[in-house]
Amino acid sequence: MDWINLAFSIGGATIRMSAPLIFAALGGLFSERSGIINIALEGKMLAGAFAAAAVTTLTQNPILGLIAGGFAGMLMAIVYGIFVINFKANQIVVGTAITILASGTVPFVSQILFQNTGSTPEIPIGNRFIYTPIIIAWLLVISIWCLFKFSPYGMWHKFAGEHPDALQTSGIDVIRTRWSGVLVSGFLAGLGGATLSICLSSSYTRNMTAGRGYMALAALIVGGWKPITAALACLAFGFFDALGITLQGIQIPKPEFSIQFLNQIWSFFVSAQFIQIIPYILTITIVAGFVGKSRPPKALGQPYLRNR
Amino acid sequence: MQLFNFVKNIFLKSFFFSLFAIISLNSYAEINNKICLILDKGGKDDKSFNQSAYEGFLKAQSDFKITKDSKYVTVKEDSQSPHFIRTLSNGDCGLIIAVGFNNADIVGKMAQKFPKQRYVLVDSSIKETNIRSLSFQEHEGSFLIGAIAAIKSKTAKIGFIGGMEIPLIKRFALGFESGAKYINPKIKITETYVGVSPAAWNNPTKAKELALSMYNQESDIIFVAAGASSQGVFDAVSDMNKKNNKAETKKFVIGVDSNQNYLIPGTVLTSMEKKVNSKIYSAVKDFIENKFTTGVITCGFADDGVDWAYDTYNKQLFSNEDIKKINKIKQDIISKKINVPDYYKVGK
Numbered sequence: 001m002d003w004i005n006l007a008f009s010i011g012g013a014t015i016r017m018s019a020p021l022i023f024a025a026l027g028g029l030f031s032e033r034s035g036i037i038n039i040a041l042e043g044k045m046l047a048g049a050f051a052a053a054a055v056t057t058l059t060q061n062p063i064l065g066l067i068a069g070g071f072a073g074m075l076m077a078i079v080y081g082i083f084v085i086n087f088k089a090n091q092i093v094v095g096t097a098i099t100i101l102a103s104g105t106v107p108f109v110s111q112i113l114f115q116n117t118g119s120t121p122e123i124p125i126g127n128r129f130i131y132t133p134i135i136i137a138w139l140l141v142i143s144i145w146c147l148f149k150f151s152p153y154g155m156w157h158k159f160a161g162e163h164p165d166a167l168q169t170s171g172i173d174v175i176r177t178r179w180s181g182v183l184v185s186g187f188l189a190g191l192g193g194a195t196l197s198i199c200l201s202s203s204y205t206r207n208m209t210a211g212r213g214y215m216a217l218a219a220l221i222v223g224g225w226k227p228i229t230a231a232l233a234c235l236a237f238g239f240f241d242a243l244g245i246t247l248q249g250i251q252i253p254k255p256e257f258s259i260q261f262l263n264q265i266w267s268f269f270v271s272a273q274f275i276q277i278i279p280y281i282l283t284i285t286i287v288a289g290f291v292g293k294s295r296p297p298k299a300l301g302q303p304y305l306r307n308r
Numbered sequence: 309m310q311l312f313n314f315v316k317n318i319f320l321k322s323f324f325f326s327l328f329a330i331i332s333l334n335s336y337a338e339i340n341n342k343i344c345l346i347l348d349k350g351g352k353d354d355k356s357f358n359q360s361a362y363e364g365f366l367k368a369q370s371d372f373k374i375t376k377d378s379k380y381v382t383v384k385e386d387s388q389s390p391h392f393i394r395t396l397s398n399g400d401c402g403l404i405i406a407v408g409f410n411n412a413d414i415v416g417k418m419a420q421k422f423p424k425q426r427y428v429l430v431d432s433s434i435k436e437t438n439i440r441s442l443s444f445q446e447h448e449g450s451f452l453i454g455a456i457a458a459i460k461s462k463t464a465k466i467g468f469i470g471g472m473e474i475p476l477i478k479r480f481a482l483g484f485e486s487g488a489k490y491i492n493p494k495i496k497i498t499e500t501y502v503g504v505s506p507a508a509w510n511n512p513t514k515a516k517e518l519a520l521s522m523y524n525q526e527s528d529i530i531f532v533a534a535g536a537s538s539q540g541v542f543d544a545v546s547d548m549n550k551k552n553n554k555a556e557t558k559k560f561v562i563g564v565d566s567n568q569n570y571l572i573p574g575t576v577l578t579s580m581e582k583k584v585n586s587k588i589y590s591a592v593k594d595f596i597e598n599k600f601t602t603g604v605i606t607c608g609f610a611d612d613g614v615d616w617a618y619d620t621y622n623k624q625l626f627s628n629e630d631i632k633k634i635n636k637i638k639q640d641i642i643s644k645k646i647n648v649p650d651y652y653k654v655g656k
Contacts, residue, residue, distance in 0.1 A: 205537075246521050
């Protein structure tokens with residue numbers, strides 16, 4: 001029986017599908033731990049996806065493409081940071097605006113560079129990453145865990161989100177800490193987008209992130225704003241996605257119950273559509289507090305006023 | 309007194325000017341050859357029917373003497389569509405071309421309000437006195453594609469990947485399935501969709517995973533109708549073929565809407581062409597030459613509305629015998645010897 005084959009296929013798909021989510025969730029972690037809500041992840045990923053594909057096409061070098069993707073995400077983060085940190089604008093509103101800005105700007109730049117608003121030219125298979133970004137993602141999970149656990153830099157970020165006044169009194173600038181959180185977040189989200197366009201597929205296509213920025217945010221919340229649990233939540237999301245994909249394609253063994261009603265229940269729970277909504281049901285359940293309490297940083301979403 | 313003269317002067321001047329303006333406007337209206345194109349959410353570069361429509365529009369624009377004011381708009385959300393159509397229908401455009409079933413439905417409702425405005429609808433079968441509906445017979449084309457896939461499949465397992473789960477795509481799927489079953493009743497067909505929301509048209513990563521999962525379960529030919537997501541399936545097939553070079557386990561993909569054979573020569577088995585561009589071109593031509601007719605025009609095999617793509621890129625994949633079989637089926641569909649099921653009529 002090809003159960004082993006099936007398990008390998010699901011496992012491979014899980015790891016691939018979760019990689020961009022992990023990048024974006026780690027990005028969200030950086031900014032949210034330092035007190036800035038990051039609903040703009042989607043827009044930063046989109047910018048990263050485009051920049052990576054465009055630079056790889058122009059230079060024939062995927063490493064440059066990956067870096068460019070990160071910096072494009074960072075560019076969006078700079079715009080975001082100016083508004084939410086320096087001008088103290090509402091973070092949800094600006095975040096949404098950044099996502100819309102990215103989905104409009106990217107086709108515009110694409111039209112200038114490639115005379116095509118829909119997609120960039122296809123990148124040949126030799127110029128694409130096979131698995132490098134996936135490894136980078138997991139290395140980042142561990143290193144960011146260490147960073148938050150052991151280094152003072154991680155501690156500053158935690159305090160900027162939990163109790164900014166305490167951080168300021170101890171002589172560390174809150175504004176500067178938050179800026180670094182937002183910039184790193186943009187870079188990581190950009191890498192997530194780059195993974196999508198130059199590793200998991202072969203070109204940028206319009207709105208190719210397809211809601212992954214929001215899914216990463218949900219994974220971050222499910223994971224309780226901690227790097228390893230957030231990455232595991234991403235892996236779970238990827239797993240349900242992969243399961244839904246595989247279940248659409250195969251005939252599921254159907255046990256024959258004597259009661260007709262049980263048969264219906266069974267076919268409902270193994271249907272691909274049901275499997276696909278599991279991540280969202282999971283998120284709602286966990287966030288609603290039934291499974292475990294997921295506590296956000298205390299000062300999340302509050303702009304910091306230095307002379308309060 | 310001087311003031312009075314001045315006012316009178318202004319009044320007279322403006323009166324004559326407006327009279328002139330009205331006359332010129334009238335004469336302009338008689339030769340109004342401004343064409344307005346409304347594209348669906350995919351946009352002009354979707355490598356699919358929107359792009360095809362846009363190409364037909366551009367070609368017509370350069371071939372006939374159409375005013376430079378001709379323009380196209382892209383609907384980003386369903387709620388924008390009535391607004392666009394109402395604004396364009398105020399008499400400014402000579403001919404309005406609306407692409408996509410969603411736009412078409414709204415035009416169908418709006419057309420009675422603007423009886424003088426003329427419309428061309430792509431993917432619709434609405435009957436109005438001022439509408440030319442182009443009803444493409446996707447199920448006929450898909451039937452033939454299904455038959456070709458069944459002829460060429462070595463594992464007797466083939467797959468279908470649709471974009472968003474909507475009746476139009478279901479129509480492709482049903483045609484494909486019955487075509488394959490016509491050749492080989494025992495063939496196994498896997499039918500999957502990228503998603504149930506419009507994001508499904510722009511998710512190549514997921515389409516790629518769907519395709520990899522199918523190829524791993526021994527399907528060797530996949531027919532894909534998923535807009536911009538289709539790129540993922542093309543990636544998957546080149547990944548799979550890179551891993552093994554044996555001719556007997558080679559995987560194939562079948563494109564849709566426009567001729568996609570050139571994308572990966574030798575691996576794209578064929579494409580189901582939906583000739584939106586030529587049909588729009590001829591609609592504009594009729595309009596310019598004052599031969600514009602309304603009513604529902606079916607675009608199937610008989611009227612060269614759909615076809616399978618056979619060119620230099622996939623020539624070596626078909627033997628003479630295959631070609632004969634395929635042409636026989638095509639002729640049988642045209643002469644109604646084969647009854648192709650239409651999801652719009654049998655479905656639900």
